[in-house]
Amino acid sequence: MVNRAENTPKQKGPKPPIPLSIITGFLGSGKTTLLNRILKDPDMADTAVIINEFGEIGLDHLLVDQSNDGVLELSSGCLCCTIRGDLVTTLEDLLRRLDNGRLDRLSRVVIETTGLADPSPILHTIMLHPYIMMRYRLESVVTLVDAVNGLETLDNHEEARRQAAVADRLVITKTDLADSFAEGLDCSELLDRLSGLNPGAIRLNTQAGDAVPERLFDAGLYDPKSKIPDVAKWLNAEAYDNHAHSQDHRHDHDHGHDHGHHHSHDVNRHNDSIRAFTLATDQPVSASALEMFLDLLRSAHGPKLLRIKGIVCIADDPEHPVVIHGVQHVFHPPATLEAWPDEDRRTRMVFITHNLPEGFVRKMFEVFTGALRPDTPDPKTLVDNPLAITGFRGSV
Numbered sequence: 474m475v476n477r478a479e480n481t482p483k484q485k486g487p488k489p490p491i492p493l494s495i496i497t498g499f500l501g502s503g504k505t506t507l508l509n510r511i512l513k514d515p516d517m518a519d520t521a522v523i524i525n526e527f528g529e530i531g532l533d534h535l536l537v538d539q540s541n542d543g544v545l546e547l548s549s550g551c552l553c554c555t556i557r558g559d560l561v562t563t564l565e566d567l568l569r570r571l572d573n574g575r576l577d578r579l580s581r582v583v584i585e586t587t588g589l590a591d592p593s594p595i596l597h598t599i600m601l602h603p604y605i606m607m608r609y610r611l612e613s614v615v616t617l618v619d620a621v622n623g624l625e626t627l628d629n630h631e632e633a634r635r636q637a638a639v640a641d642r643l644v645i646t647k648t649d650l651a652d653s654f655a656e657g658l659d660c661s662e663l664l665d666r667l668s669g670l671n672p673g674a675i676r677l678n679t680q681a682g683d684a685v686p687e688r689l690f691d692a693g694l695y696d697p698k699s700k701i702p703d704v705a706k707w708l709n710a711e712a713y714d715n716h717a718h719s720q721d722h723r724h725d726h727d728h729g730h731d732h733g734h735h736h737s738h739d740v741n742r743h744n745d746s747i748r749a750f751t752l753a754t755d756q757p758v759s760a761s762a763l764e765m766f767l768d769l770l771r772s773a774h775g776p777k778l779l780r781i782k783g784i785v786c787i788a789d790d791p792e793h794p795v796v797i798h799g800v801q802h803v804f805h806p807p808a809t810l811e812a813w814p815d816e817d818r819r820t821r822m823v824f825i826t827h828n829l830p831e832g833f834v835r836k837m838f839e840v841f842t843g844a845l846r847p848d849t850p851d852p853k854t855l856v857d858n859p860l861a862i863t864g865f866r867g868s869v
């Protein structure tokens with residue numbers, strides 16, 4: 474899966490960026506256990522693992538297989554709040570060792586966060602650093618969820634909800650324990666809940682043997698083997714549509730007698746504040762409208778955008794779609810693709826938001842893409858006053 478020759482010193486020209494993934498998950502969800510297992514896989518050869526410890530004395534590095542000398546530890550602070558500088562230094566140091574030949578190969582870097590980390594600031598640290606962004610490429614965010622305690626953890630901890638919401642891969646651990654519960658623990662509620670938080674993430678089950686490196690880390694956008702990345706896989710937009718459909722269906726089914734009210738809920742009942750949805754349009758979007766739309770979202774509502782991914786058909790250059798990727802207020806520089814990855818040439822964006830209603834983002838998108846509704850202001854009015862959208866209350 475990873476071409477090891479990519480990083481050999483003999484190669485001419487700029488070196489391809491090194492894939493970098495994040496493994497997160499609440500305390501005790503099984504991160505170290507998973508890492509220990511996958512590090513034995515030949516696909517993980519030449520991987521450096523950066524482990525973050527919360528507290529004075531790091532322990533996790535002792536638990537990770539001693540035979541792997543690529544394990545580096547960052548301690549005495551939580552990666553998401555206090556030691557982001559250390560993370561950059563460590564990533565730079567790896568590059569230095571690679572460049573001066575002290576390290577033969579570096580095929581991948583995996584960062585294991587503490588169980589209490591919100592992964593967004595870690596993503597920002599990487600995305601905001603031009604040199605790190607040039608030499609590494611963000612591959613996937615893998616979030617582990619414990620089948621036994623997961624539901625309760627999601628109920629009680631904002632960090633856990635955020636970890637699940639921003640994931641490209643959701644890995645369910647400990648289903649063996651769930652199955653052996655006396656009355657048989659049913660994971661379906663947990664899975665429904667995860668669908669509500671993040672319908673687009675691919676689900677893997679450690680006990681079923683799904684959590685292998687190829688499926689954990691190959692998120693689709695940055696395929697080193699093909700020039701045209703698998704954006705459809707990366708967006709997985711159909712999952713959002715199916716999710717919305719199943720919510721409507723469930724609602725109709727359960728509450729058909731309910732005086733015709735239409736308010737999808739259920740899986741979102743404990744986490745009303747996090748929303749996952751897609752926007753799509755057949756109309757090409759002008760580059761300036763896209764820029765204004767993203768600028769306005771970012772500046773007015775940055776903290777509420779847990780993650781945005783999208784592929785956009787630009788009016789001036791419809792043959793070369795633009796890929797966008799943002800985490801809160803931080804956006805990757807938009808990347809122009811050589812061609813459309815598949816038949817679907819619509820602009821599609823997936824959103825995971827916190828306290829930002831879907832209807833508001835949808836209306837704003839319609840204003841900037843020209844699908845104006847009678848009750849919405851024009852783009853200029855909106856740029857002057859982002860609250861001009863009718864019905865915006867600032868929360869879900």
Ligand SMILES: Nc1nc2c(ncn2[C@@H]2O[C@H](COP(=O)(O)OP(=O)(O)OP(=O)(O)O)[C@@H](O)[C@H]2O)c(=O)[nH]1
Nearest residue numbers: 499500501502503504505506588646647648650679
């Ligand atoms: N039965 C069972 N136990 C598991 C599984 N995965 C992990 N465990 C156990 O769960 C406990 C916690 O696992 P760790 O891998 O240390 O979890 P972690 O996420 O690294 O924990 P922190 O570093 O505290 O956040 C350990 O006792 C593991 O042996 C699993 O799939 N099944």
